[in-house]
Amino acid sequence: MPSWPLNVDGFDHSDFSEPALSFVPSVATAAMIEVKGPMFERWKGDLLLATLRGNRMYRLRPVGDRIVYSEPMFLGERIRDLAELPDGAIVAWVDRGVLLELRPSAKLSAFNRFCSGCHQPTFGVPAGPSLVGLMGREIASVPGFRYSPALAKLNGVWDEARLMAYLRDPQKFAPGTSMVLPPLDDVLLAELIDQLKG
Ligand code: HEC
Structure with missing residues (x-):
């Protein structure tokens, strides 16, 4: 890499403190907060990092001046700020x-049991499009997601x-859609639709 001619020290960074943690390649940090409140008891004192790459938030655990743990959490969105x-x-x-509001869930919701594996995976490339803000959204409109011609x-x-019809029988609603679901009963469907409205 060429060096700026007036930079006589080259890449000498000895005037700076060592980082506690560095991400290579950069995750494009946008904001950082410390968890202080009572809701996420096990995260107390941890740092949450908003990033603009990979649609992830990171939870970092500081011990002294080191970061001993970094957990990426997939939110399916580029995150600008946290509070x-x-x-x-x-x-x-x-x-x-x-705004996305994050709260610990008391029980595994219907969404977590049946949908999040494809729509909100903890790691890897999601098989389904993000469902954030679904109600009122154009069908098959998440930019960059490769929908089947049937849904598109x-x-x-x-x-x-429409959601009820699609979840009850994806192939009947959109013959040829790439989403595969087990049969879901009416109670589950109602719970799912409630969750997706919220
Ligand atoms: C096995 C993976 C998988 C599971 C499980 C799954 N989906 Fe999907 N979902 C997909 C795929 C793939 C698509 C895109 C379908 C297409 O293009 O035809 C999709 C599309 C959708 C869409 C359309 C979104 C849009 O942008 O128009 C909705 C709504 C949806 N899924 C809801 C759900 C719900 C609710 C559940 C849980 C009951 C669920 N999905 C479970 C893979 C999955």
Whole structure:
């Protein structure tokens, strides 16, 4: 790499403190907060890092001046800023201009049991498009996601009736869609739709 001719010290960084942690390649840090509130008891004192690459937030555990642990968490969005609410919930402000509210779930929700594996995986490339802000959104409209021609050709926005029909029988709603689901009963469907509205 060529050096700036007036930079006589070259790459000597001895005037600086060593980093506690460095990401190579960069994760494009946008913000960092410390978890202080009562809601995420096991995260207390940890640092949450908002990033603009990889649609991830990181949880870092500092011990002294070292970071001993870094956990990437897939949120499916580029994250601009983070804040902790007075009750301890974490809010993330994402690129699309919406706020995501993060709270620990008491039980494994229907969404976590049946959908998050494809739509919100903890690591790896998701098999399905992000479902954040689904209601009222154009069908098959997440930029960059490769939808099947069957779903891509449908017009209209997602509402309760369309979602119910798609989840009850994906192939009937959009013959040829690449989403595969087990049969879901009415109680589960109602719970899922409630969650996706929220
Ligand atoms: C095995 C992986 C998988 C599972 C499990 C799964 N999905 Fe999907 N989902 C997909 C794929 C792939 C697509 C894109 C389908 C297409 O292009 O035809 C999709 C698309 C969707 C869409 C359309 C989104 C849009 O942008 O128009 C909705 C809504 C949806 N899924 C809801 C759910 C719900 C709710 C669950 C849980 C009950 C679920 N999915 C479970 C893979 C999955």
